[in-house]
Amino acid sequence: MLIMWQVPIQMRDGVVLRADVFLPTPEGAYPTIMSYGPYAKGQSFQEAYSAQWNQMLKDFPEIAEGSSNKYQCWEVTDPERWIPHGYAVVRVDSRGAGWSEGLQNLWSMEEIYDFYECIEWAAEQPWSNGNIGLLGISYYAANQWLVAALQPPHLKAIIPWEGTSDLYREFYYHGGIRCQFIDSWLPKQVPMQYGYGSRARKNPHTGESVAGPETFTEEELRRNRVDKVAEVKAHPLFDEYYQTLSVDWSQINIPLLSAANWGGQGLHLRGNIEGFMQSASEKKWLEVHGLEHWTHFYTPYGVNLQRQFFDRFLKGEDNGWDNKPKVLLQIRHVGNKFVAREEDAWPIPRTVWTKYYLNARSFLLNKELPENDSSVTYEALGDGVTFYTHPMEKETEITGPLAAKLFISSSTQDADIFLVLRLFNPSGEEVVFRGAMDAYTPVAQGWLRASHRKLDMERSLPYRPYHTHTEVEWLVPGEIYELDIEIWPTSIVVPEGYRLGLTVRGKDYEYSGALDEEMTQFHRYPSRGCGPFLHADPDDRPSHIYGGKVTVYTGRGRESHLLLPVIPEKP
Known part of the structure; x- marks a missing residue:
């Protein structure tokens, strides 16, 4: 050399x-x-x-x-x-x-x-x-x-x-x-x-x-x-500063292989999926894996993918890459285990989009809408409240983008909503995963500042609401508002008897289990579930605005729910 x-x-x-x-x-x-x-x-x-x-x-x-x-x-x-x-x-x-x-x-x-x-x-x-x-x-x-x-x-x-493609939404301001x-x-x-x-x-x-x-x-x-x-x-808003740094997807027309990480909550996930979905290239592939964001880039699995792709498009070799399915997934299982599977598109075409309705009286997530209206109030900068599914009657795969609709009110003029999708074993212990930059990541996370609730209707999808972030619409204390919240994509095969939980809270998620000191050092940043992707800037979140109380409403007419991508087996 x-x-x-x-x-x-x-x-x-x-x-x-x-x-x-x-x-x-x-x-x-x-x-x-x-x-x-x-x-x-x-x-x-x-x-x-x-x-x-x-x-x-x-x-x-x-x-x-x-x-x-x-x-x-x-x-x-x-x-x-x-x-x-x-x-x-x-x-x-x-x-x-x-x-x-x-x-x-x-x-x-x-x-x-x-x-x-x-x-x-x-x-x-x-x-x-x-x-x-x-x-x-x-x-x-x-x-x-x-x-x-x-x-x-x-x-x-x-x-x-694993590279962001939207500096505002994926790097500097999560949900505003x-x-x-x-x-x-x-x-x-x-x-x-x-x-x-x-x-x-x-x-x-x-x-x-x-x-x-x-x-x-x-x-x-x-x-x-x-x-x-x-x-x-x-x-703090999506203004001309970010517009000049926005990708013009219509101009990306060369072959691309976009590799994302299920555990990349906060940076190393959404951008790759958006890049695959929005770029104009006809020759594009999406790959999604797990573990740390630097690991599979260097493993034979990753290097072989990279070489086969470049052999085809830099050398012109007829090596069969063109026949490869467009979506290459490492489906995540409990215990940081992954099973490779190929799909034809993203989201997976056979997805069964399933609504789980929040019930503020029972704290359950059910497929049936609650018959009675109810509400629950939590401290706006606190741990919030968790809603649980019943134990799964059979193994159930959740793979794809997620979203939630919440009806909320605040005692102040704004509220920051942190959503955390979590997994619990039959004993009630939380199951977490090695993520891109944290050893204890939950299944998925999403964020939204209520005053940034305005949607871009042309770009929003049922499973991926898209907010403009161009203006602040303050809340009237006590009034009820409808929020559509993006939760970053995920993959988890939920074993029989396990439950999913959706936590609605007012601050960053923190894993409460025992920590392995070696693993926390491995990730370079505090490893309690969010790694370095924290949201506690007092200049951005003054307590007199974000430190009140938030109420979540459920029931008919206030159909707060979680939208999950349930994947049936291939026919």
Whole structure:
């Protein structure tokens, strides 16, 4: 393998980005796999994310086979998995990160324009045959949607692996409630900003700092990056700021493989499903798996999918990929077990959409509408109230998008609704799952700020309400309002005798069971069910507005219910 370190790529404004290029040793022109992002391309996975690496190898030792693993880097592909198969691999540090100079403006269109230029630069190099594909996790996936919509001439296929496609609804504001993920995520990225210099980790192969040859003061570093938290807090509604960062789905017409994670509640799920559903491409596939968001990207299962897809669309091989069903699912079972199944479409065409009505008198979820009207009141910032199904009479699969309709009133002018779909065994103990970024995720979650209840009727679906988030409609205290709430998709096969529960609450879900300290460290963030996707910003949720009481109404005329996608066996 031939490696070229810190190859310069000059942008339209003169700023120079740097790329590491990995090539097969026979000279030639090869299809090229690219990533562009802020995590410092010279940083060793095994050093910077040792807990994740070690746990991943413990669970899947085969990841270490067939590669020296010397060039493993966080959330991008291992070049040793591709070079022997006749690919070039290019890793680019995004503007202001790693070895790339310039003002760092994360999650911006400036980065996307840079990405476009990098794609076209790579296509012109003598070692590239002009067919460029994009591959990477999370940040390295999310920017693929936006750059693909710009239609770089030489971009031929993308694999966004667990990457948001709607920064407002999936990243910054869940249901209109500010998510604090960037508050904890951004400080972790500062040591990878260009100019961190001698304070940063060293590239194990070159001995150089992974964050550039210069060492800036803390004040210089601050001046060289956009304060993203302040920027997001200044835009609590879906305004022009987010509109400029919205994907134009009509312009994505290249082949794509969109990979999502059932446990990606808060970031690594909805965007991939929306991308599959909305993109204009006729050659598109959806894959959904489980476990941590970095795991199956590196397992033989994931790598084989990626290679087969790129062999077809970057090399033009007739390898049978075109005959593969459009939806590839890992159906989730209790005990973090998964069973592979192929489907023809999403949602699954044979879905039996089933309403379970809330009963505020019995606290049950029933398929029959309650005969009597009733209500239940809870503290608006409290644990709320849970409604349960009867024990399942037989094994029942729930796979697909979910939604709820609630009739509520508030003692104040607004209310934040947190919905949590949960699973309980016959003894009443809650069953949780290893998620994308938390070891104890529930079955599914959804959020809505009541003042953001306005729907976009053209984009809303019965199983996926779509809110505009463009205006605030305050509540009149005591008046009853109808809320349609999106719950992010899920998959769970509920065993006989188990029950589902829907918790309606006023704050983030917290798993109450015993924690495994090793697993919580593995996930890098507090692991009580939501990981880093928390919603407790006092500026966004002042107690005098969100700290009152909320009442949920059930019965005829106030048909509060949960819509579940029940999947019968294939005929």
